[in-house]
Amino acid sequence: MPKLADKTLCTGCSACANVCPQQCITMIEDNEGFTYPQINSDLCVECHLCEKSCPVLNKKDIDIVMRNAYAAISSDNFVRNESSSGGIFSELALEILKSGGVIFGASYGKSGVVEHICVDNVESLWKLRGAKYSQSYLGDTFIEVKKHLLLGENVLFSGTPCQVAGLKAFLRRDFDNLFCIDFVCHGVPSPMVWREYVKHRSLKDNDGKLPTMINLRNKETGWSRYSYSVKFDYSDNKNYMCKNNSDLYMQLFVNDYILRKSCSNCQFKGYDRISDITLGDFWGIWDIDSSMDDNKGTSMVLTHSKKGEHLFNSILSRINCKPVTLEQASKMNPSLLYSSVHKEVRNQLLEEIRNNGFQGAQRYVQQERQVGSSMKGKLRKFIHKIIHK
Incomplete structure (x- = not known):
């Protein structure tokens, strides 16, 4: 039988369940409210694709292409007001939609449940704005992402750092038309x-x-x-x-008090990430550059790849942006670098x-x-x- 990640390290990214050719892995919610993979041994053919697709068991070295940091604000006051911080996610997503692409991100479903959905039009983009402080249900999102990629469409996937790592591990190859955004994650609540x-x-x-x-x-x-x-x-x-x-x-x-066990020893912290862009609130911007703080929200932006930098540059005409140092960006954002140890x-x-x-x-x-x-x-x-x- 395949050996999956220990429960204290499993992030619930669902890469193993999505990659299984026999569909013999099911994500089951435990008594704390978090989902973990369960293998049906009667159906398993021991191909071990699940093991090979686990981002925890197969953590890859990251090629450092660039480390650019910015404080940024959307010029669209409505978008910015409806966003968690400076509205930069919406501007990046708009650029992908203009190319005929699609966006995958977290949305509120029935009964307020947080789940990943696909958005293919500007009118529905509001569903993906704003913070959702609950681990999202991914379902077969990774499979759907791959379908769009193989059709040649631009795809923007937004999720936690471990979800981005799970998607990349599931795909097992690079796609020029895939853009991944993660965010400064404090941890995922139950x-x-x-x-x-x-x-x-x-x-x-x-x-x-x-x-x-x-x-x-x-x-x-x-x-x-x-x-x-x-x-x-x-x-x-x-x-x-x-x-x-x-x-x-x-x-x-x-x-x-209510975070997933793996959040106490997160394997996906740090400046170096496999995402193309990291977004977050620019806490402390008031001490760094008061002209970028009007009490309406400012985004912290880190670009990690040429693809991410190119996408960010494509929205410069619609935003107010100033470069900062990595130290300035992380000073009041410790969750960028350090795990949240549970009580x-x-x-x-x-x-x-x-x-x-x-x-x-x-x-x-x-x-x-x-x-x-x-x-x-x-x-x-x-x-x-x-x-x-």
Whole structure:
């Protein structure tokens, strides 16, 4: 039987399931909400293509072609306002669509589930804008990407660094018409937790009716210095809006309570990447070049290949762009270089949410805070006692 990546390292990229000629590998969700490959031994012919297509088991050396870094802003105010940061993804995607190509990226599906879809027109591009803080379901996306590539169409694939690595490993050859964008990834949260959160918000805000629009990077409260908000829009003009640092789901995500196990030892960090372009928020741009920070969002752009640089250069007439150093780009973006190590209570918290829904997360976090507050109080008393002996 083929030996796949250990569960602590498997990213769930689905390359093994997509490449299997017997279709004997299924991505199964575990009790934490993450999917892992499961092999049907009765169908397996032991071709070992799954092993050969695993980006974790076959990590390749990266040929360093270039390392260019930029701060960039779209000149289209509407696109920029609807985007997580500076709107550069939309501008790059527009260039591919103008060539008759297609875009693959993460979108909200039914019940708010995050899944990769294919977009072939400008009118649907909005579905791919904005951050989705849940690991996306890829399904047979890699197979669909290959079909378009073989037809000679330009394809832009956007995903996490491990998803891009999975696609490249699945294809097992370079395509001149494939453009890959990854992003500065803090880690991928559990889809199970995300489903419970959407359900929790819907019950609390709208009598259980699901939102019509979700925006985890709403800029009505700003963008600079992390001032964005979480917003759920419902029918009948109802909505929920909360600053990101006060929203419980965002707290669990940013503080590493609900991430996939492999995120604690990510194999795809660093400046050198197999993607053509890396995008992210340019946190800290206010200290580097205040003229590039008007509180509406600024993108950090890294180009890694001639193909990526050429694509970026093709949109220069539609953006405001300034070169920066790699050190400036990464200074307040540690997730570009370092893994997010999960909290010790991660397993217990995920179990609490699985058993009791997102309400369980609220109780658990409150208990953790009470314990922490109690410990701090005892420490203060101990220090006071020592000082005043």
